[in-house]
C-alpha cells in the first residue's frame with residue numbers, strides 16, 4: 061500500500077501559477093476559490109529584493125482537523141484513505157438539506173488552518189485538493205505536478221525508499237507546513253521553507269470566497285468584485 065505525499069522545493073518555484081491553472085482545469089474549479097495556489101512575499105530593499113513563493117495546498121494531515129470536525133458534526137463526509145489522502149465522501153451528503161451541507165462545510169473550513177477547503181459556488185458542495193486521486197489511481201501524478209515548469213512539485217510514495225519523494229526527503233532538510241501537533245506532518249514536505257513563508261495567512265494571494273458574497277451581490281461570477289454604480293466603461297469618442 062503506497063503512502064502518497066508531495067515534496068515542494070521552494071527554491072525551484074518561479075511563481076508561474078501553471079500549477080494553479082492546471083488544477084483549476086483538471087478539477088473544474090471556479091473563479092474565486094482554489095484547491096491549490098502559490099502565495100508569495102517580497103524580502104529586501106531595492107536593488108536587493110527577492111520574491112519568495114509558497115505553493116499551498118491541503119497537507120493531507122495525519123490527524124486531520126477537518127476530518128475530526130466533520131465527525132463531530134455527525135456527518136463524517138471528510139475522511140482519510142488508507143494510502144494517505146484526505147477526501148470528501150459525497151455520498152454522505154446526498155439527501156442532506158442545503159443547511160446541513162453548509163454546516164458540514166463550514167465546520168471543516170473553520171477547522172483547517174491552511175484555508176484549503178471551500179464551498180464550490182457552482183455546486184454548493186465542499187471541495188478540497190484530492191491529490192488528483194482520479195489520476196493517481198490510474199498511475200498518473202496530480203495535474204499540478206505534471207505541469208510544474210520549475211519541477212518544484214514532486215509527487216510519489218513516501219513509504220518507498222526509492223521513490224523520488226523519499227530520495228528528496230533523505231537528501232534535503234525538509235519541514236512540514238503545519239507542526240505535527242496541529243495535525244500536520246503528513247503529506248506535504250517542503251525544502252527550504254523560509255520562516256516567513258510559514259505565516260501563510262499574511263502572504264499575498266487570493267482568499268477563498270464565500271458563496272454568500274454572490275448572493276449578497278458583493279461578487280459577480282463574471283466580473284469579480286461587484287462595482288456598484290460603475291458599469292463597464294464605454295469606449296468611443298464623444299460627439
Ligand code: SF4
Pocket residue numbers: 117118119120121124125126127146171172173174175176177188243
Ligand atoms: S490541510 Fe486542511 S483540508 Fe487538508 S487535511 Fe489538513 S485540515 Fe484537512
Ligand code: SF4
Pocket residue numbers: 072073074075076077078079080098113115207208209210211212213
Ligand atoms: S507550476 Fe511549479 S514553478 Fe510554477 S508556480 Fe507552480 S509550483 Fe511554482
